[in-house]
Amino acid sequence: MDRLPNPVWLRSFEAAARHLNFTEAARELGLTQTAVSLHIRSLEAELGEKLFSRAARRLDLTELGQSYALTVRRALSDIALSTNSLFGPATRQTLTLRAPISTATYWLAAELPEFSALYPEVPVRLVSNIWADSAAPGDVDVEIRLGYGDWPGLRAEKLCDETIVPVCPANAPLPALEKMRQGPLIHILGYEDNWARYFEAHDLPPNEAAVRHSVDTTVAALQLVMAGAGYATILTRFARNAIAQGAPLQVAGPPIPFAQSHYLINPDGAAAPSPLAQLYSAWLRERLARDAAP
Structure with missing residues (x-):
């Protein structure tokens, strides 16, 4: 041509x-x-x-x-x-993405403008849920979950490894790890061992007595941190994007490996993903490869 x-x-x-x-x-x-x-x-x-x-x-x-x-x-x-x-007249196809609420808020939403700039003809609907098992399959093109990749009846394609970091308010002096250990600490339900793992990685014993708040999402945990209510450990990816979006936060310590990962999910025996799902999944893999490049 x-x-x-x-x-x-x-x-x-x-x-x-x-x-x-x-x-x-x-x-x-x-x-x-x-x-x-x-x-x-x-x-x-x-x-x-x-x-x-x-x-x-x-x-x-x-x-x-x-x-x-x-x-x-x-x-x-x-x-x-x-x-x-x-x-005949066009009927626009909408790409529907589903992910945990914190993943949607502090990762996927931040990346969507780049995808939309490349594919302006594709409207995107982003829906979220707090717990992975609480949502029925529904009419979803791409589903992303955070976990161990062992959901019954589902094929899971690992997207990326994750790490966690502690965060504190942006206007506070960076605390020493021992000071953070004294609290107040914020737990995220389902990830209550994050603080224990973080302290153990730095040869310090956990301090359950320092826990003051427990919440069910990273979104709520960060709101508490920004209000000065304590420290939280969250995914490094979420911390980076929240700070880039203007959240008054700062990373308060080095990252450590996180046992769970983000996965692309498909039901066992399901038909091949739709063209829109394949398009978005290919773009997301390429975007993550750029993040991982030295």
């Missing part, structure tokens, strides 16, 4: 050329302004020519850009017209 740029870049270019504004184009396409700008720069690099002239508070098409915009607009219109006439 003759030279053909990425169709996603072309769609962003057509919208930006019509609005002469990256922000308006992004709003129309359901993308971020940064994603549209990246698509345009990538297209210009692919073509070896500038399509827009950029000035303060003003965006204009170059002469080549004007000519190319007409061609791209006509081509996209022809494709849309042919698709509608042959196959």
